[in-house]
Amino acid sequence: MDLRKDSYWEDRYNTGKDGWDIGHISPPxxxxxxxxxxxxxxxxxxxxxxxxxxxxxxxxxxxxxxxxDFAAAPLNHFKARVPDFPDSRILHEDFFNVRMQFDLILEQTFFCAIPPSSRPDYVRQMHRLLHPGGTLAGLLFDFPLTEDGPPFGGSREAYTTLFTPYFDISIMETCYNSIPPRAGRELFFKVQPKTL
Structure with missing residues (x-):
């Protein structure tokens, strides 16, 4: 199982093994x-x-x-559902190869899907992708990290250690408005890139 291969994720979408998909934007x-x-x-x-x-x-x-996303199937589903969304803003590529910059990046079940060994790469890439003064915000799972996944968990302490070299952490707290199956198991976080 290679989580950084698009074929793995294509198979998950095409066989309906996308249990992380809640069908709407998450309340947080x-x-x-x-x-x-x-x-x-x-x-x-x-x-x-x-x-x-x-x-x-x-x-x-x-x-x-x-x-x-680097799986085409969900992007095709999205385009069929939202045909007026500009094609030029649908990026079918590997996150780690992106070279653009953004003011805001929203994290929703992406971090938990990559191999835990790639988390330092994720943090460095997020730092590169944000304009100075930009923001990375979203949700991280708060349950013990094991080899069983995805999704892979983690803890507030581990995330703080991981992000602190590259980001100032303004919020890292338990969500008050998670969907019921995730209640008490999600952290909302908001971080800004440090000048290195």
Whole structure:
């Protein structure tokens, strides 16, 4: 099982093994994005899957939203569902190869899907992808990290240690508005890149 191969994720989508897909934007991310004022900021949703967060932002008038996945199947589902979303903002590529920069990156079940050994690479890449003063925000699972996954868990302490060399952490707290199956098992976090 190679989690950094698109064929693994294509198979998950094509065989209906996408239990992480809740069919809509998650309540914590909806609450966060509903408080954003500037609808022209450049936003990335990485590992977007069926793209409910990107769709919600687009429907709310965020005019510079991008979604990324290296599995084609969910991107095709998204395009069929949201045909007016600009093709140029649907990125079918490996997150670790992206060389653009963004003002905001939304994390939703992407971090938990990559091999835990790739987490330092994720943090460094997120730092590269954000403009100075940008923000990475979203959800991280709060349950013991094991080899069983995805999804892979972790703890507030481990995430703090991982992110601190590259980011200032402004929020890392248990979600109050998770969907019921994830209640008490999600952390909402918000971090800004340090100047290195």
């Amino acid at each position: 991310l909806k609450a966060f994005t509903d408080r954003l004022g500037d609808k022209t900021i450049k936003i990335l949703v990485p590992g977007a899957g069926n793209g409910y967060e990107a769709e919600y932002l687009f429907r709310q008038g965020f005019t510079n939203t991008y979604m990324l």
